[in-house]
Amino acid sequence: MITWIIISIFTLITGMIIIINIKNRNSRIKKEQKEDIMKFLYKKSKENQKVNFESLQLFSKIKTNKLTKILEEMLKERKIKYDEDNIKLTLDGEKEAKEIIQKHRRIEKYLFEETSIDFEEIHDVAEKQEHNEEIKINTKNTYECIDPHGDIITGQETSSYPLLKIIKDIKNIEQIYKITHIEDEPKEIYKKIVCLDLSPFDYIKIKNISSNSITLLTDKGKIIELDYITAGNIFVNKEENEEITKMFEEIEKNITRITTLNELKLKEKGKIIALSFYIRGEERRRLMELGFIKGSLIEPIYNNMLGKDPRVYKIKNTMIALREEQARKIYVIRLN
Amino acid sequence: MNFQEILEKVEKYRIQYNNTLKDKIIEGMHQQIDEILQDTIEYKQSNDILTKIENYIDYFITSRIGGIFVLISLLSLILWITITGANYISEFLSNIFASIEVFLRNSSNLLRIPPTISSFLIDGIYKSLSMVVSVMLPPMAIFFPLFTFLEDLGLLPRIALNMDKLFKMVGAHGNQALTMMVGFGCNAAGVISTRIIKSPKERLIAIITNNFMPCNGRWPLLIMISTLFLAPLISESLNPFLGSLIAALALVASVIIGLFFTLIVSLGISKSLKSIPSFYILEIPPYRKPNLLRIIYTSIIDRTVFVLMRAIYMAIPAGAFVWFLNYFNLSTPIINFLTPFGKMFGLDGVIILSYIIALPANELVIPSLLMLYTNAKNFIDIEEFKSIYQILSTYGNWDWKIALSVMLFSILHNPCTTTILTIYKETKSIKWTAIATLLPLSIAFTVLFILNNLILKHL
Incomplete structure (x- = not known):
């Protein structure tokens, strides 16, 4: 008797947990879909393109009845409005869409500067994380204002x-x-x-x-x-x-004299003209601290026992070894 | 101007300078520094002959033949000095500890301390403590000063430079070669030495994989088992020269196995860890005249004593644990319980239990193995290889298959508690400490399971 009671209570609890989880998951997916729709509408309105139900469905790939439901809810929340057949964002919706885009750009900036995620993966990660409510971004903190794709994070789209x-x-x-x-x-x-x-x-x-x-x-x-x-x-x-x-x-x-650091021959002196944009975060900071800046004189002095990678360079009276793919991102001009 | 206005102004400048404001500031700073240096510092004309010699040395070290020659000769020289020198000091220390033990026993008799308590204190705690100190201290006290000497000379970064290509292939840092060499001396010190790797991701890789380098607590086991059980496979009449050659080969083979797993695990971690920044910059210092005081300080205080103190903290509970096991005759049921589990991996219950006992320090494996097989009351000293062979082969039914499994387990199993504690102190993360502990252990069990059930069974 007691075992039966325990078993039934146990199944009840697990069932409730599963139901709550499914509900949470559904509401999360719904939130993501809503946010994606708002972003889409915002983008299209900036490009002066009109959006109707069909084009929205083509973009979001949600089933018709589900999409109608979502749109009805958004209408109730006063985030969108109908202008004849076309769907438009209200002022509220526009503000929220802007916030999501800002968050996306800030996450991209963070991933670019503070992690070693491949450049082409950054967008995908940001796309997922922008819906995550646990990531709170301090909007007052405007000291990083340009995202890795050149957009001003808080600003309007530039006309290009x-x-x-x-x-x-x-x-x-x-x-x-x-x-x-x-x-x-x-x-x-x-x-x-x-x-x-x-x-x-x-x-x-x-x-x-x-x-x-x-x-x-x-x-x-x-x-x-x-x-x-x-x-x-x-x-x-x-x-x-x-x-x-x-x-x-x-x-x-000087076009014939300009090359990358890895192309310099041993004992050939060069002067740094630029570091690539894609030397990022901590690495960029360290390199610049050590003197890898515009105008520094540099000279490869010897290879290692297995070949050219990594190679030792003399810069500002110190010896620094860099790998080939780093040297490829540093532009130098040969000195005669 | 309030704060918000300043921020807005900064943003304006950033956009104006195309987001290169940071670069511009650093460039400005460097310019200013250069100007100041030009006014204040006069560079002494460097000694031409000396710089020429240094250049020649650098060319020799970074040439293909010279690089390999320097690497192999230095490593084998250090190992040879450590192994031979450690024996003498170890013997000397154990003599001292034996006389202290006699003194302790006498004084406890005089003070009329109950035998149970005095046995616990002397046979349990004191014995394990002195064992750990006399086995662990000498190799470290020789290995680390030698190593620090090379470090101070400025030779090691050049070796790291030479080895970098190998580590680059698996996404690690060339300096990992150096931390692995320190790991030869002691894994805990190896983990501390990863501080020379500035990039967080590569440093974590170096910390986690350091355990695959057999530390000098594991050398005696590897050498002993390979001479006792693997050498007779080739010639029945144990020619002493052939025996030692096979032992040396076995040690080299175990280093190669360790290196192999280091590289594989490094590759796996670097592929799966992308949320941590990574970069490669190796500063090559100029050659320096070694500073003796600094060498002694960093090698003895920073490394040897530091590691030894942690080992002592860990050895005390282990000694107490073994004493309890034997005093209350608890070891037999535990061994019986562990035996089926051990058999799955080609080991037995005694081996598993002695590895559990030897968690604080790998040096404890051999004594606890012998003690558990013979049911002795405390750690006995290893004197005669022949008698050890008899103990292992008669009580434990050891053959070369078990010996091979034990050797592999010794190379691949989890780090000792001293190292685990150090990993926690260095990473400040329970997650990475757990991974660094459980990953090698699961690799060890997987390898042994595959080896025993698929290969050794059919031989």
Whole structure:
């Protein structure tokens, strides 16, 4: 008798726990879906595109009756409104959408600076964690204001356009642009851009436009050939600044002498001109502390017993060993 | 201007400078420092001959032949000096401890302390304490000063540089080679020495894998078992030269096994740990004249005494535990309980129990094995290999299969409690301490299970 009572109480409790868990999970999924819908609506409204039920369903991939339910709830919460067939965010909804986007950017910034997660994975992690209520972000703390893709975290979207558009106008050759934003989706293309070491705030000069690719010169003295798909993921703004024009003239004059640190031969002296944007966080701090800054003289002095990786460099009267992939991200100009 | 306004201004500057404000500030600081240095410091013209010699040494060390030569010769020299030198000091210490023991027994008789209590204090606590000190102290007191000497000379970072490629393949830091060498002396000291790795992720890898290097508490077991049980496999009539050669080979083989597992585990951890920052920067110091006082201080105070004190804290409860087991005749039921579990992995109950007893220090494995097989009342000293062979083969039914399993278990099993405590102090995290303890143990059991049930069974 007693055993039966214990067993029944036990099953009751486990059943309740399971039910509560399922309910929690359902409400969490619903919250994520709502937030994704708000982000989508916000993005489309910024691009001046209209959103109706069908396009929303195409984006969110939720079943019709479920989506109707969610939208009804959001209507009740006064987060969205209907404008004839089109769905729009209310002021409240817009504010919340902005907050979510900000949170996403801050998480990306954190992951970029404080972890060793691969660059192309950062977006996915941030996409998951932005719905996590346990991550509280102090909005007063504005000291980090630009995310790894070049967006101002708290600010409005800047008016920039993809590199792809420039190609249509052949007059743009020899024109200088500044990269303002790099799109991190899809992953493969972003990875390619990172490998080419193109980063936000780089200046680029268009050298040649052909039928399937576009050649450009970066402010680190690198000549890059981009295909059209990749070029569509890079957003730029025209830059008309005397200093920058002069800088590019200087670079073009010395283009044969500019290289990366790993390309220097032993005993060949060089001067650092830039560190890549993708040397990040603690590593960047340490390198700069040790003197890896613009203008420092550097000289590879010897290899190790197994080859060129890592190699010892002499900088500021000290000897520092760096691995090849780090040296590849440091740009130097050969001195004669 | 209030705080908020300042922040807004900073944000404006950041955007204006394309997010390179931090870089600009550091550049400015360096510029200022350079200016000050130019005004205040005059560099002495460096001695040409000396720098030339240093350059030649560097070229020799970083050349392919020179690098390998320096690495192997230094390592074997240090090990040889440690093993031979430690024997003498160990003997000397155990003599002193034996005379103290006599004195303690006499004085407890004089003071009329009840025999149970005096037996507990002397046979239990004092014996295990003196055992740990006399076995653990000498190798450390020789190994660490030698090692610190090389460190002070500036030679070790160059060895780390040479070894880096191997560790880069598994996502670890070249300096891990150095921490592993310290781990040869003692794993707890090896864990402390990982402080030379500045990158948090690589440091954690080095801490967790340090245990796979057989420390000098495990050498005696590895050497003894390989001479007793593996050497006769090749020649029945134990030629002493051949025997020692096989023992040396076995030690080298166990280091290679340890290295293999170090690399595999490093790879696994570095692939699964991405939330911790990682970077590689190795500062190569110039050659220095070693400072004797500093060497003595860092090697004796920082390393030897530090580790020894922790070992002593851990040895006392272990000694008490063994004494209780034997005094109340509890060991037999426990051994019987553990035997089926041990048999699964090619071991037996006595081996498992002695490894549990030897949690505080790996040195305790051999004495507790012998003690449990013979049902002795306290840790006995190891004198004759022949009699040990008789004890193990008659009471324990040992053959080369069990011996091989014990050797593998010795290389791969969990770190001793001293090391565990050190890992906790260094990582400040229960999670990583638990992983560093249980991961090697589960690897040890898995390897033994596979080896015994799939391979040794059919031989």
